Amino acid sequence: MTAAATPEPGIDITDAAVDFPIFDAKTRSLKKAVLGRAGGQIGTDSKVPIIEALRGITVSLRTGARVALVGHNGAGKSTLLRLMSGIYEPTRGRASVVGKVAPVFDLAVGMDPEISGFDNILIRGLFLGMTRKQMESRVDDIAAFTELGDYLSMPLRTYSTGMRVRLALGVVTSIDPEILLLDEGIGAVDAEFLAKARARLFELVERSGILVFASHSDEFLADLCDTAIWLEHGTIREHGPLREVLHHYKGRDVLAEKGR
Amino acid sequence: MTTGEHRADGGGQPSAPALPDVPGSRSWQRAFGDLGSGWQQRSLWGYLGWQDIKQRYRRSVLGPLWISISMGVIATAMGILYGALFGEPVHTFLPYVATGLLIWNFINGCILEGSEVFIANEGLIRFLPAPISLHVYRLLWRQTLFFLHNLVIWLLLVVIFPQPLSATVLLAIPAFLLLVINGGWLALLCGIIATRFRDIPPIIASVTQLLFFMTPIVWSYERLKSNPLSAYLELNPVMHFVEIVRQPLLGQPIVWRHWAVVGAITVVGCGVALLCLRNYRSRVAYWV
Numbered sequence: 059m060t061a062a063a064t065p066e067p068g069i070d071i072t073d074a075a076v077d078f079p080i081f082d083a084k085t086r087s088l089k090k091a092v093l094g095r096a097g098g099q100i101g102t103d104s105k106v107p108i109i110e111a112l113r114g115i116t117v118s119l120r121t122g123a124r125v126a127l128v129g130h131n132g133a134g135k136s137t138l139l140r141l142m143s144g145i146y147e148p149t150r151g152r153a154s155v156v157g158k159v160a161p162v163f164d165l166a167v168g169m170d171p172e173i174s175g176f177d178n179i180l181i182r183g184l185f186l187g188m189t190r191k192q193m194e195s196r197v198d199d200i201a202a203f204t205e206l207g208d209y210l211s212m213p214l215r216t217y218s219t220g221m222r223v224r225l226a227l228g229v230v231t232s233i234d235p236e237i238l239l240l241d242e243g244i245g246a247v248d249a250e251f252l253a254k255a256r257a258r259l260f261e262l263v264e265r266s267g268i269l270v271f272a273s274h275s276d277e278f279l280a281d282l283c284d285t286a287i288w289l290e291h292g293t294i295r296e297h298g299p300l301r302e303v304l305h306h307y308k309g310r311d312v313l314a315e316k317g318r
Numbered sequence: 319m320t321t322g323e324h325r326a327d328g329g330g331q332p333s334a335p336a337l338p339d340v341p342g343s344r345s346w347q348r349a350f351g352d353l354g355s356g357w358q359q360r361s362l363w364g365y366l367g368w369q370d371i372k373q374r375y376r377r378s379v380l381g382p383l384w385i386s387i388s389m390g391v392i393a394t395a396m397g398i399l400y401g402a403l404f405g406e407p408v409h410t411f412l413p414y415v416a417t418g419l420l421i422w423n424f425i426n427g428c429i430l431e432g433s434e435v436f437i438a439n440e441g442l443i444r445f446l447p448a449p450i451s452l453h454v455y456r457l458l459w460r461q462t463l464f465f466l467h468n469l470v471i472w473l474l475l476v477v478i479f480p481q482p483l484s485a486t487v488l489l490a491i492p493a494f495l496l497l498v499i500n501g502g503w504l505a506l507l508c509g510i511i512a513t514r515f516r517d518i519p520p521i522i523a524s525v526t527q528l529l530f531f532m533t534p535i536v537w538s539y540e541r542l543k544s545n546p547l548s549a550y551l552e553l554n555p556v557m558h559f560v561e562i563v564r565q566p567l568l569g570q571p572i573v574w575r576h577w578a579v580v581g582a583i584t585v586v587g588c589g590v591a592l593l594c595l596r597n598y599r600s601r602v603a604y605w606v
Contacts, residue, residue, distance in 0.1 A: 078604060144447040147343045147600035159447060167445040172373055181369075184362040185446050 067157025067236035067267045068120050069142055074151030075113040076137055076292075079106040111137040112292045115151070119268050121236075126279040126300055127272035128307050129289035135272040138289065139163065139239045142270060157267065158187050160235030165226035175210035175217070175225055176201075182229040200228040203258065205251075224251060231258040238266035242273040276304065276312050343600040349592060352599055356451030363452055367459035385467040393419050393471060400536040409479040411538075413568060416475050418535035420468040421563045424497060425556060427461040429526050432505025433512040433519045440606040450602050451595075454505050458498055465494070472567060482569040489566040496580055497559055503584075503591035510598050513605045533557050555583055 112134045119125060127135045140146050141153055143161040168185050169178055179200055183193035201210055204224045214222065263269050263282055273279055279286070279300065286303035288296040296303050305311045342348075356363075375381045393416035401411040432454075436443060439453045476483065512518035533556045534542075542548040551557060561576040 081605075140444075145444065145603050147603075149604075152342075161445070161447060164445050167441050170369070170373075172376055173369060177369075181362075181365065184359070184365065185442075185448070190361045190365075 065156045066121060069117065069153075069155050069237065069268065069270075070119075071115050071117045071141065071148070071153045072151055074115045074141065074148035074153050076111045076134075076141055076146055077149040078109045078111055080109060081106060110292055112141065112148075113150075114293050115141070115148075117287065117294070117297070119270070121267040123268045123270075124263070124283045124285065125268075125270045126283035126286040126303075127270060127289060128274075128279070128286055128304065129295075133289040134292040135289055136163070136241055137292075138287075139241055139270060139272055142237070143239050155237065157236035158234075159237045159239065160186050160230070160233050160266070161239045161241075162230050163239070163241040165223055165230070169214060169222065169226065171215035172213055174213055175204075175206060178214055178225060179210075179229050182226065183233065186230070186233050186235070188233055196232045200232050203231075203254070204228040220251075227255050227258075231255070231262045233262075235262075235266045237268045238263065238270070240269070240271045240273075242275070276308075277316065279304070280313055280316065344597050346592075346596055349596040349599055352449040352595065353451045356449040356455055359448070359452055360455065363456035363459060367456045367463065370456070370460045371463050382463075382467055385464055386470045389420065389423070389468045390416075390471045390474070393475075396536055404537060404541065406538065410481075413472070413475040413479050413481055414538070414564075415536055416471050417564045417567050418533075418560055420465065420472060421497070421560050422530060422533065422535050422556075423468060424461050424465045424501065425559060426526055426530070427464060428457070428501030428505050429508065429522060431457050431461070432501070433508040433522045435505050435509035436513045436602050436606055437509075437516075437519075443603055443606050450599060451506070454502055454509065457505055458502055461501065462498065476568075484569055486566045486572055487569065489572060490563055493562040493566060493577075496584060497563060500559065500580070500584055500587060503587045507587070507591040507594050510594050510602060513602055514598070529554065529556050533560055535560065555579070558583070 115138065127138060129135050137146070139161065140163070141148060142155060143159050144153075144155050145161070147153065168182055170181065173181075176197065179197055180190070180193050183196070184190065188196075201207075204210070204221075204227075206221060206224065209217070209221065210225075214225075217225070260281070269282060271279065271282055283300050285298065286296075286300045286307075287294055288303050288307050296306060301311070301313050304313060371382050371385075375384050378384060380387065394412065396419070397412035397415035398408065400406075400415065401408050404411075406414075431438075435453050435457050436450065442448065442453075443450070508518065508522060512522070532551065532554045534551070539548070539551065539557070542551070558576040558579040561573065562580055564570070565572050565576075
């Protein structure tokens with residue numbers, strides 16, 4: 059009844075695969091496609107090579123899910139996050155994502171160096187699905203958090219890397235997502251600020267219905283997540299409680315070593 | 319035990335968390351959904367499109383006024399030069415060339431930037447989930463703003479060289495709307511194809527250059543009428559688009575043939591672009 063009016067946020071992925079066609083300069087050209095079709099048999103090499111980034115992925119997440127994504131580089135963590143965000147639709151299988159998604163993959167994307175910090179806050183927020191009004195009401199809060207003061211009216215190109223990260227983190231942690239997708243790489247800020255960002259990040263996670271977090275930092279994962287998905291070569295190797303999965307993945311009980 | 323709970327729940331909920339009915343990637347529902355949600359984000363692309371313009375003239379004193387000025391300079395120079403070449407009187411030919419140019423600039427922008435619309439936004443497409451139509455709306459809005467800036471030149475010229483304007487000038491509004499709709503499907507179609515086949519943008523660039531000379535902008539169609547070959551010029555679709563906007567803006571008699579052609583192109587073009595959107599919308603993120 060009420061559920062029909064505002065569907066509960068959730069991620070349902072069934073037997074999904076993500077295949078990337080790899081076009082080199084030759085296969086991506088029209089000439090090849092046209093000639094290949096007309097020429098008939100010669101076209102065996104015109105078949106586009108494919109990278110199977112993910113296959114046979116079946117995941118179902120509901121409100122309250124706090125999922126860690128672990129796996130080696132290239133195991134498909136980022137691709138899975140992008141599948142969950144709706145950027146990639148599965149090449150095979152099904153994926154349904156219901157709810158307001160906030161992907162936090164690359165803090166630099168969507169930042170315009172020529173416009174002021176304030177304008178960047180607004181644009182970034184709009185991209186993350188906020189309305190203009192919502193952003194205007196939050197801008198003071200974000201400004202206070204970033205501690206950038208008058209710098210916010212300067213163009214972004216005058217900022218140092220650390221200042222940019224502050225700004226991006228400020229916006230990202232101010233939103234109200236139903237599904238929060240975090241990719242690693244939230245670093246490059248000084249320790250004092252990081253402590254503050256951590257607190258805000260935790261608040262953000264608490265506000266959001268579903269969290270999926272890809273990281274190599276066991277400590278961060280232990281703080282934020284309770285379950286984990288272990289990806290290997292594009293498939294789900296294991297999906298279960300965080301401690302167990304991390305134990306199998308690392309081959310030792312890392313959380314116990316950290317005294318948790 | 320579980321069955322008991324379900325009874326208590328009262329048959330409203332399905333007993334198992336059944337898979338939500340997701341339309342496949344290649345469905346009309348998703349295609350129109352893309353266009354719809356793109357439209358809903360108009361505060362975003364409205365802002366971005368306006369930023370694009372401000373960006374180009376950042377730190378210049380006159381700002382976006384430069385759009386109007388450079389347009390004015392080009393139109394005046396071309397109007398005088400080609401007017402002299404073809405022996406046309408300046409007071410009619412200058413507004414004619416300027417009006418034609420400003421319409422052409424819109425069409426040209428939609429075609430050229432349209433073929434790059436997804437390639438240029440690669441970063442955004444790969445990192446932020448957004449309907450792909452968002453980028454097309456942003457492009458159209460930017461081109462519309464350019465057009466409005468250029469319209470100042472038209473206004474100046476019809477004040478300096480009065481034209482036989484009548485109530486038909488209002489027809490320029492629906493004509494421009496048709497131009498925008500056609501710019502939209504063209505950008506969408508070219509954008510998707512060019513993202514897959516990277517040879518398309520250079521092909522399109524050379525074709526549009528040719529089109530410019532084939533279209534009566536710096537020369538008058540009327541003067542060629544006596545030539546039997548002139549009938550072939552009607553095959554150039556751009557000519558009809560230029561005419562439907564230019565005729566009302568200069569108070570020329572309205573030729574409904576052009577409207578009919580434009581109407582037909584709009585219907586067919588939108589159909590093809592929608593089909594392309596339906597089939598390849600979800601592939602754009604993979605191709606960029």
